[in-house]
Amino acid sequence: MRFDVLTLFPDIFHAVMKESIIGRAQEKNIIEINAINIRDFSKDKHKKVDDYPYGGGGGMVMTPQPIYDAYLSIVKDLPHKPKVIYLSPQGKVLNQKKVVELSKEKHLILLCGHYEGVDERIIEEIVDEEISIGDYVLTGGEIPAMVLIDSVSRLVPDVLPSEDAYKNESHYNGLLEYPQYTRPYEFMGRKVPDILLSGHHAKIEEWRKEQSLKRTLEKRPDLLKKRD
Ligand SMILES: CN1CCN(c2ccccc2CNc2ccc(C(N)=O)cn2)CC1
Numbered sequence: 621m622r623f624d625v626l627t628l629f630p631d632i633f634h635a636v637m638k639e640s641i642i643g644r645a646q647e648k649n650i651i652e653i654n655a656i657n658i659r660d661f662s663k664d665k666h667k668k669v670d671d672y673p674y675g676g677g678g679g680m681v682m683t684p685q686p687i688y689d690a691y692l693s694i695v696k697d698l699p700h701k702p703k704v705i706y707l708s709p710q711g712k713v714l715n716q717k718k719v720v721e722l723s724k725e726k727h728l729i730l731l732c733g734h735y736e737g738v739d740e741r742i743i744e745e746i747v748d749e750e751i752s753i754g755d756y757v758l759t760g761g762e763i764p765a766m767v768l769i770d771s772v773s774r775l776v777p778d779v780l781p782s783e784d785a786y787k788n789e790s791h792y793n794g795l796l797e798y799p800q801y802t803r804p805y806e807f808m809g810r811k812v813p814d815i816l817l818s819g820h821h822a823k824i825e826e827w828r829k830e831q832s833l834k835r836t837l838e839k840r841p842d843l844l845k846k847r848d
Contacts, residue, residue, distance in 0.1 A: 621725070621776045622652040623769050624694050624702075625762075626687060627732040628669060630655035632762050642770060645779040653769060658682070661689040670735050679736035687731065687742050694729060702727035703748045707761035707768065708737060711750030714768065718751070722768070723775035730768065732761030794847040796840055798831035 625633055633655035637643065645651040659667050663685060670680035695701055703725055712718070722728065731738070731747065743750070753764040773779055801812040815827045836843050 621650070621723075621773065622702075622727040623654070623730060623773075624728070625653065625655045625730045625732060625765055625769075626658055626690050627655055627762055627765070628658055628734055629732075629760070629762055630657045633766070636766055637769065641779060642773055645773060645776070648778070650776055650778050651773050656690050656694065658686050658690045661693065662686040663689075673736065681736050682733060682738040682742075684739040684742045684745075687738060688745065691729065691731075691746050698727075702729050704729045704731060704746050705768070706731045706733065706738070706743060706747040706750045707753070707764035708733055708750050709752050709755070709757065711752035713752050713754060714771070716771075719768075719771045720775060722772045728772075730761075730765045732765050734760045794843055795832040796835045796843070798828040798835070 627633065633653065637646070637653045637655075642651065642653070646653060659669050662669050662683075669682055669686050671683050673679065673681045691704070703722075705722075705728060707730060731742075751764070751768065753767045758764065801816060805812050805817075813827070815823055818824065
């Protein structure tokens with residue numbers, strides 16, 4: 621799967637995306653992440669990428685030309701237009717269902733806004749979907765883009781070491797995850813539930829399902845309504 625990220629801060633991506641699972645997936649060529657610097661496409665002699673908003677008001681708006689030309693540099697010799705996602709507070713809030721849907725795509729272009737956002741004509745001209753990672757305000761679209769890349773990439777076949785890691789995920793079967801324990805058996809006077817040491821796999825499975833339900837009821841009862 622290929623991600624092309626249109627951003628003013630490509631270095632952020634180089635730093636984060638070469639680490640851990642995503643980094644290994646890139647080495648294995650299962651995932652490709654390209655950060656394209658919008659500023660490189662500014663035709664302005666001072667490489668300006670923003671300007672004052674028509675109608676006044678505070679802040680600056682990202683000008684359309686550099687973004688459009690950066691976009692063209694990606695799609696100009698592609699047989700078909702990849703899906704373009706704009707990370708913004710106006711978007712539909714990302715959830716696992718949407719993540720699963722996006723993981724089926726071969727190629728995604730992610731547009732990261734800054735300042736007060738991008739000129740509306742860019743959204744009309746090239747953006748297919750607006751996605752928000754939650755109802756809170758950030759300084760830019762880069763962190764939302766990384767959240768999207770991480771959540772989608774881990775569902776691409778062979779990125780995760782084993783499929784089952786994918787199955788028992790919170791928000792995967794619609795429930796929160798059961799509690800996890802590892803050695804030592806006793807820590808700060810707290811012991812591991814004996815069922816987990818019983819070697820009785822059916823009972824352990826039963827206990828884990830029970831814990832997931834209990835936790836979901838306590839912490840996220842809203843998730844129970846959505847379950848089919
Ligand atoms: C004061 N506003 C200035 C304009 N800005 C903005 C507007 C449009 C696009 C990008 C941004 C960058 N910020 C983001 C981005 C995403 C999210 C999210 N929830 O996914 C939250 N914030 C929003 C903040």
